[in-house]
Amino acid sequence: MKSSSTTKAAQSNKDFMHGAAIIDEKGRETPITEDMIQKALKKILQAAKS
DSSP, rough: OOOHHHHHHHHHHHHHHHSOEEEOOOOEEEOOHHHHHHHHHHHHHHHOOO
């Protein structure tokens, strides 16, 4: 059985970003998602085939 403190810590960690972000000229952060990386890699692979 999990303690309530362990559960609360897991929930707060779920919202914590473990990665990178793009910061625009106004200082706004946009987290870089796995989907964004996959799309970028597909474009790179397509360009390399050309």
